[in-house]
Amino acid sequence: MGCSCIKPDLGKGSGYIVPENLFQDPNKRDFSKISTRFPYPGSTGPKQRHKKPIIDLRRLMYANSEASSATVNDREKGKEDVRLILEVINKHSILQNLDEDSKIALVKNMKFYEIGPREMIFEQGQPGFCFYVLFSGRVELRVDNERKAILKAGSGFGELALLDDRPRSATVRTIERCSLWGVDRQTFKEAVKKVTALNYEENKTFIESVPLFQTFTNAQKDALLSSLVTQKFSNCERIVKEGDTGDLFYIIKDGIVSCSENDREMRQMVKGDYFGELALLYDSKRTATITAIGEVKLVSIGRKSLIEVLGNNLEQILNRNSQRIAVEKSEVLKILSTDQKEAIFNTMRVSIYKAGELVISRGTPKGRNLWIITKGRLRGPVGDIETFSCIGDAELLEDPRENYSVDFVSENESIIAHITKEEIEKCIEGTLNEIQAMNEIIGILKSVQLLKGLSQERFKLLIAALREIHYSNGQVIVEQNSSGDSFFIVKSGKVSVQKDGANIRNITKHDYFGERSVLFNDFKRSATVVANGEVDCWIVEKKDFLNIIDDGIRAQLLKRIELQDDIISFDDILPIKIVGKGAFGTVYLTAHKKATIFYALKSVLKSKVFKYDIYHNILLERNIMLQLDHNMIVKLVKTFKDESRFYFLMEYVHGQDLFDVLADLGSLKENDAKFYAGCFVLMFQYLHERDIIYRDLKPENVMIDEEGYPKLIDFGAAKVIHGRSFTTLGTPHYMAPEVILGSGYSVQADLWSLGILIYEFLFGRVPFGEDFNDPHEIYEKVLEYRLTWPIDLDPAASSKNFVQQLLNKNPAMRMGGVTTNLKEHKWFVGLSWERLITKQHKAPYIPKLRSLTSDLSNAKKNPRSLREFILNEEQCEDFPRNLEFPTDWDVDF
Template identity: 35%
Template sequence: MGCFTSKSRFSRKNNRGYTDSLPILNENLRLTEDVIMLFKRGMTIAAPRASAIVIPQKLTDYLRPDNDVDGLTAEIVVRDKSTQETECIRQNVLSHFLFRDLPEDSIDKMIASMNYYILDTNQYIFYQGDSGYNFFIVASGNVEIIVDGHRVKNLGRGESFGELALLHDSSRRASAKTISKVRLWGLGRGTFKLLLKRNNSAKFKENLEFISSTEIFCKLGNVQLESLVLAAVTETFEENEKIVGAGEASTEMYLIKEGEVYIFKNNIKVNTLRRGDYFGEHSLLYGTKRIATAVATCHTVCLCYTQEALRKNLGLLAEKSFYHNPVRISLNNDPLLKKLTPLQNNKIVSFAKIQEITGNLEISPTNTLLIIIKGSLIDLSTLKKWSNLKCIESSELLQENNDKLLNLFAEEEATIALITKDNIEKALGTNLRKRLACNKILKMMNKIYLLRHAPSDRVEALSLLVTSKNVPADSVLFNEGDDGDFCYLVKEGKVRIIKDNKPVNIIGKGDYFGERAIIFSEKRAATAKTIENCEFWLIKHDDFIQLLDHDLEEYLQKKIHLQDVTIKLADIEIIREIEINPLFTIYLVCRKSNGMIYALKSIEKTVVEMAKLGEKLKNDKNIHKKLSFPFISTLVRTFTDSKYLYLLYEYIPGPTIENLVLGNIGFSMDIARFYASIILLTIEFLHSENIIYRALASQSFFIDEKGYPVITNFINAKIIDSRTYSIVGIPYYLAPEVINGSGYTFSSDIWSFGILIYEMLYGVYPFGHCEEDPYNIYKDIIKANLRYPVFIKDSMKPKGIIEQLLQKNQKLRGTVEEVKLHPWFEAISWEDLLVRHVKPKFIPQIKDIDTSKTKSLKSSLDTQGDEIIADMNDLYFGL
């Protein structure tokens, strides 16, 4: 960008915190800097200083956690505090950004939980490099802070230190030593996090369970549900109290959590609403005056939403988000239409027209699908009644030239959705009858591995081209060595697979064979012969190929080769080391038999035990193996022997985005938008799988040989169904809610995404860029306003996207769906990106890899014994 001098670039490169002094945070990581140095030197790690003076039992009932090594020589007393002591502690904690936003009752509980530490003169409270656990306030006496053997500060009564330990298990950056006899108030990380979690989760959980149980919101995703909980304002009304009045300006909608509400029109009661019902949404969304009066009949509690809250949490088009969700629910509830896929369902929903009606309505169910969103309708001929979230006579859509009419009546105001038959066929690409029939084929097609990597819309289009074939028993379908042109899906019957004149397998109903024929031009590897009369669905090679472009075809072929799970550890030879890390080493390796290139991560079991990484590695493996997405690398297989754990990955040859940023001092707007778009699609996919990534950063993405950014690591990812509280990630990218311990969800990834866009454009971080101390980084994130580098003109700012993503209030950032609708992304073709149709402006120059001088894995790593494939009971990997 030309805005930073070479000197500032050099400074950034050498102060890039997380590569030298700020590791990726990991709640289970217990390695201090000293321990890492011992690992590097190959030394044995001595036992910690746990043999220090034992706390006299008669003075305390404090139970020290295993990972608390603070104040080992102290007497620790659990006792009540005087009013004066309580007030002194309160004044101190309220001056810290960590505690400033806590509610009063949480502050009180935190103060009550603090323990009393008594230490003599010249006693170390903790040492530089120790794993921190407690935050301390000096009650009396003096404490000196020592860095690298030099005194840097003297603390007296009322002053505090060690607060960073409350956030995460990081190494102390200084030593603390008593100058005189000292009394301290100490708060442990476990107590602090438990108080935060209890305070934030009780009310949150209650409202989340309630909102999730309502018909109108029950099918929303976790991101939207949790955003709605955060956005809600609780209002209470007493008996006969008016909530809203007819003719008033609409400012809020209400969801009844407790109690009962009467709805009046022209002083006549027209409806009674109870728990889970809602009112006021139509006037709110369309900005019209209230057309009815709502009165509480008893003590009533409502969750209240403003128009801004609805638009922020339900999408930029709140009407669509609010009304389309119940339309989706209704389609899923319908015996016929629930056979549609989510993709087909969403396409139909987009054609829904919303109306509010009272009185009579005449409709042809053969030509129009009517869905009741809210209220009820009665058929005046049969007196049959339909109510909330129901489709009326959907089976009539399958009829042709039927003049049937329904005479319906709404006693009370009802909200309905209308979708014409023509629009349904436009959404499905064919008539409903054929689409439903082809969905049976589609269900079986989704079992085929290579189709999992193709875009869903193309697989659905392919299902319309599948043909049917009946074959009698004892018929040869193809012989070994024949050209392959069909993939066979077995609808009925059984088939024997024969290789070298020997039966090797029997394929039955619901299974498939010959799938490589639809992507590869290769000879049949075996003979297939029917055992009994069979009916097949056939996928033709030419039909599949015509739906692909060259790049997508090449990508699918690569993914199929990577899925070869027959590979063994003994098949692998080392080409060279790619990365050496205190915790693991990554090697560039190849398979001797076919020259296929992989990346192999090896981790010593002693390191895994010492760093307590077993569960993290297992989590990485389990998440990675279940994912199939164009911009996520393939985890091919995992191994273990007596000394090491191994993870075999697809090799992504290009640099990381971080490397490119460092080399270019920021990207052009187009390049940054290209990378951001792909990363956003990846985040969207992960969130749809209930996975929060938690380590989104420029070094998380490698550029593949085609120029696309790819995620390769999931060690900090987590599957969540609600909020989580662990502080995990890279300090510069952490969202405020992660730091303050209030609990966070998918929106924290959205914040990190905003930091990444800023970094890609300007080459620096928006918060804490010049800081190495995590405390100062966190303080800047919590307190500082968003600033742009000097000399950055308005034309170099990306249309407000960064301002939206870096909202301190997480509910204002929006969901991935909202972010995709931002004007900065308006020219992006998301489908073209998914099928790799867009040519990147930067494609890495990949040199040919020399495999002529490889070394055996066993000799290079000095492994002990033969390969052991991990089983379900293995400590680290469950296959």
């Protein structure tokens, strides 16, 4: 699977041991490992498994040398030209999957080629650049210099070059003088990106203008956008008929329609107008006939599609969204956690009131109930109360011992959600005053790096162990060099931190100190802390803290503290050995010279950054990794630079990559597959909440650590995403259809990759293109979408349902594209998410690893300078020394 793409990082070199040959040219790799995994249930023997290289079109060179003897012009296309090109496009399996607007963009951007007889169009083995439609003449197709076919007018060839720059599989020469329509990959991709992005933004504007959708969350709107279907109607063509039952909602994108009742035109609607919204809520009859005036383009969505994307009860979803908006506007309720709010919403009763109907009668006690207006408007004591408003929320914190003095009456048809104070307290497991205080403390505790990984339940136990102490102005809270066994959070006031009698900094409200004292034995305070005015502190004692966490969690916290040591310098690093080589540099196993802490150091040559113009990619990888702190994601500690290299100092994952683990285990038992799948759901939840798309999930990019837990590595393909991305990037067997087509995608593409991986866990093979190595053949299999299952698999199996939802060609149908929906799937019933995130769940496989003690001992016996070690190990090609880099682009390294 060779490709001429360039990766911004070292691929597998992200802090772990890998075979050196993995970094070689993919066409020259030693695929000597034979997997014991059977290709499918019922197979009779082992199948060779190859590690799969990435396809990355972010930095391709577009020096097109094809059809070099042709004259090329922008000749205007007639109707017959357009018809011919579209006919050819629809014969090709990959191109026919494009939407209609993208096909039109492809046609529009094709240029006219005229070329003489016996001329080369493209040559076998050379990178592909263009797709051609033969307009006149004949060409021959030759493979290994042997004629395989003669193509005549109306034939298309070279379409796979529109996806990537893979070498041509055949030579194409003219037999006689020919004319062709052609388009290169860069032009095509830019055109598709432009039309797709324009459609997306335009449709988004339309959706946001429809009152029915105004309560939708951003994720729900995005899911809705992914499910819209474009339709075209000719002049006088009827779109909907009065009296018919309909389930489609329409928005006019272009053109004009006539709206008539009883054959009488009532009005005309134009771009941006919409009709049929009641069809999404009810099986209602059409109240008018809608007819196209001239050519009309509409986008539509059906009730069935919307229910598949959002859930079974659309009215309930709309009401729930309105409740969320109202609660976020409430100063009393917005501080509740997401789980607490959802518990309240699940308990609320929803009622519909007609215009003039009494909702709350005078004499009703205050502070006993909460009402939320999800639709309509109420007439209250001091004017109207609008939709998305709460009534009674402020009084829930008090005990007013008063009654409402006026009636609250519905002004129009209104929908009101109601819950009692007692029910709220049952939902949140305490009084609002208590929970507000607890949630405030949890928010503060979560800002403490030491505690970020604790679950909600453990935070509650920790809060129960907190005690509050008041300190007067000038009072010493802790003394330098004294033994410490307490952790402090400043609740109010300010304290001064003094070292050797000098004031070094101040700590104010919600800041903390002494966090290491609860973990380290014989800890000596490094500074004196003095109250600067009146101060209140929350304190947790070491014994209480250690009662809350077990040894496993304590070990994790200690490791995270070690990895947060960003004061380490380049000279503090002891080189041990080389563990991998890549296209841009090398990965080394290293250790801290004084502490027994292992690191992976990745070096990247500046000259190659310059040569391949990957400034943005290397900065993006650095910036993404620095913000990640998750116990199943590799941790970047610090970066360095010198005159010739950049360095990434990372957590060293002592383990075995998932590819080799699967080769050892074969197909996984369902519970084992569920364990790994649950871990990936947690990883993606963490990444997607930060708008990070990973884009290259596959077994080769996952390490199984010493505890048997997966660790996500290699963030060279990751991106912070706002809106959509259009780059064809990833590994073909795991790439979502929308990524292959370059038609615009978001984080839902990661969920497709997860579906592929889980299928592979369960059945020992990938579902599409298992027997193919050529990317284009794999793309065709993915886009054909023939998803098959073992004959003996229970059709009702929850694992099948889970994978099937992830492998939906419509991204919006992948659990709505939201990881929280994945966690609630029935397949995960019984899986403790808290035990999983805190690594208390027993892993199905523990790698057998060699100790690193002897390596460290040998390195310490013969210590070498890290720079000298690197220079000795790296025998790289020469690059110009006086490189003109962009000004200050690497200032943060």
